[in-house]
Amino acid sequence: MKILLKLAFLGFFLLSSTLSFSADRGTQSEAIALVKKAGDYLKKNGKEKAFAEFNNSKGQFVDRDLYIFAFLANGDGIERANGANIKLVGKNLLEMKDADGKFLIKEILATGTNNDGKGWVDYKWPNPVSGGIENKRTYIEKFDDVLIGCGVYK
Structure with a gap:
């Protein structure tokens, strides 16, 4: 009986910590809003x-995960900004691949320079909060000649 009680407690603890970690993750709508806020900031400040x-x-453009x-829309693949990894x-990240071998920067640039100038890209990427490689979905939008992105971990 004590073992069953301990297992139930452990299960409850793991479930509640997973739920609280999930609650600390950004949402797709929050990612879009942060990109639009960044685009407005770019337009006002250069x-x-x-x-x-x-x-x-x-700063104001980092919130939890x-x-x-940012990249320029010229397709050179040089990252101009990254709030999680200044390195x-x-x-030039044009040839960068994710954990599955996907050319994620090429896809990000293609998505941001398509006819709509915005869209979503899915890939695997290190989560700066958890430290693990996770599935990520990133929203890209073009503002003048700059592609701004923000992703959510799934």
């Missing part, structure tokens, strides 16, 4: 100031 703010890991990243900024 690229230099916007990229600096997008790169600020403690949501963060802004990627300034690097």
Whole structure:
């Protein structure tokens, strides 16, 4: 009986910690809203100031596991901003693949430069909060010649 009680408690603890972790994750609608907020900031402040703010890991464009990243729409693959990993900024990531071998930057650039100038891309990516490789869905939108993205972990 004690073993059964301990297992029930352990199961409840694991379930409640999973639910609270899930509650701390950003949603698709929050990702879209953050991209639109970043686009407005870019339009009002210009690229230099916007990229600096997008790169600020403690700034207004980082919220839990949501963060802004940016590329130019010219297709060069050089990351201009990343609120979760400043080490990627300034690097050509065009040939970067996810854990499944998908050319995610090429797909992000293609999605942001399509006729609509916006859309979703699915891939696997490290979660800065959990530290694990997870499925991610990223919203991309083009603002003038800048592609701004923000993703959610599923």
